[in-house]
Amino acid sequence: MPSTPTSTRAWIVANYPKGLPTFTVPEGDANANATFKLVERPLPALGPEQVLVKTLFLSNDPAQRVGIEPSIPPERLYTPPVKLNETMSALGLGEVIASTAASLPVGSIVYTRPGWTEYAVLDAAACQPRTPLPNGLSITHYLGAFGGPGLTAYYGLVVIGEAKQGMRVVVSGAAGATGSMVVQVAKNIVGCSQVIGIAGSDEKCRWVESLGADICLNYRRATFEQDLVKATDGFVDVFFDNVGGHILDLMLARLKRNGVAVACGSISAYNSQEPTVLKNYFQVITMRLSIRGFIVMDHLAKASETLELYSRAVQEGKLKISDANEQVVPTRFEDIPKTWLRLFEGGNTGKLVTKLIRIENNIIL
Structure with missing residues (x-):
């Protein structure tokens, strides 16, 4: 039986970024200003009602970038920012390998916030056990469709946006983890009359349409603005x-x-030093528009109810959840930042998930 680890590797925030974050692996690397640094740290002994969790999968979320943005005052963030020399924050799925909590025996799979670390000592109350999903779906969907992105899609569209049957809806980032769920909820659960997606490639657009969008527009095309006006004729x-x-x-x-x-996200601006300029802002007044920000954590009291709705919708064929809805990237611990940075390249379709692996003798473990 393998011994319980007493230390762990972790990626810490060594410097706050200016623009796109950077990272360095070895101690004393020449890039002293790198955002992320790989270190080894001791693990504390388990206290009462605590568990030692081995990280299996990490969620990659644009909001993580906001948590290390120095230009935003901490009191204006919805979660505490990551302090310098702290482990980079991240949600994930892990396996309990030691426990003093009867509610979480060894072998339990939990949804929690381990951060970018191989092992973490956590309070049992901060870990939510996860059971198998319907239709044999991978547990990684607890980080996507059955996790924060899926809940964000439902509450943002139905509660905040007050979308109703027969309405017309446009979704930006429609090929992403949240956007792809918004498309399906709008079309197949709410019953919107038209759902228009916006994505970054023709291939992504065709996938968004396969989920139920009536049309999806490629914002990289030279004709995008004209295409958008045409698609939204009548507003x-x-x-x-x-x-x-x-x-x-x-x-x-x-x-x-x-x-x-x-207003769910603003990924186009997270790594930019330039302010967002809204030339059409005056139309908020003339058209009596509402711009409504929200945070999914404000609505988690009804999370189980929404996830039950999703489970039924999957079984009834109203929601298409499969391997196509996520991009699971096998990643060595040394490459965690590299996989996370894919978020800002616009290359992933659906939820971007990091699967931690080891490679020994050219064999992935």
Whole structure:
């Protein structure tokens, strides 16, 4: 039986970034200003009602970038920022390998916030046990469709956006973890009359349409602005925004009177030093528009109810959840930041998940 580890490797925030974060692996690397640094740290002994968790999968979320942004005052963030020399924050799935909590025996699979670390000592109360998903779905979907992104999609669209049957909806970042769920909820659960997606490639657009979007527009095409005006002829009721920036500005001019822009994310600006300029902001006044920000954590009291709804929808064929909804990247611990940075390259489809692996003798373990 393998011995219980007494130390762990961890990626810490060594410096706050200016623009796109960077990382360095060895101690004393020449890049002294790198955002992330790999270190080894001792693990504390287990206290009462605590567990030792081995990290199996890590969630990659754009909001993690906000938590290390020095220009935002801490009191304006919805979770405490990551302090310098602390482990980079991240949600994930792990296996309990030691426990003093009867509720979480060894072998339990838990959803928690281990951060970028191989092992973590955590309070049992901060770990949620996870059981198998319907239709034999991978547990990694607890980080996507059956996790924060899926819940964000439902609450943002239905509660914040007040989307109703027969409405017209536009979704930016429609090929992402949250956006792809918004498309399906809008079309197949709410019953919106038209769902228009926006994504970053023709291939992504075709996938978004396969989920139920009536049309998906490639924002990288030279004709995108004209295509958007044509697709939203007569204007739309709700804009679910995951991107911000120029696309948000364009959509302020495509909403109906009393229309709603659901402000979920602004990934286009997270690594930018330039402010967002909204040339169409005056239309918020003239068209009586609402821009509504929200945080999914404000709605978690009803999470189990929503996840039950999703489970039924999967079994009834209303939600398409499969390997196509996520990109699980086998990743050595040394490469965790590299996989996370894929978020900002726009290459992933669905949820981007890090699967921690070891390689010995050219064999993946």
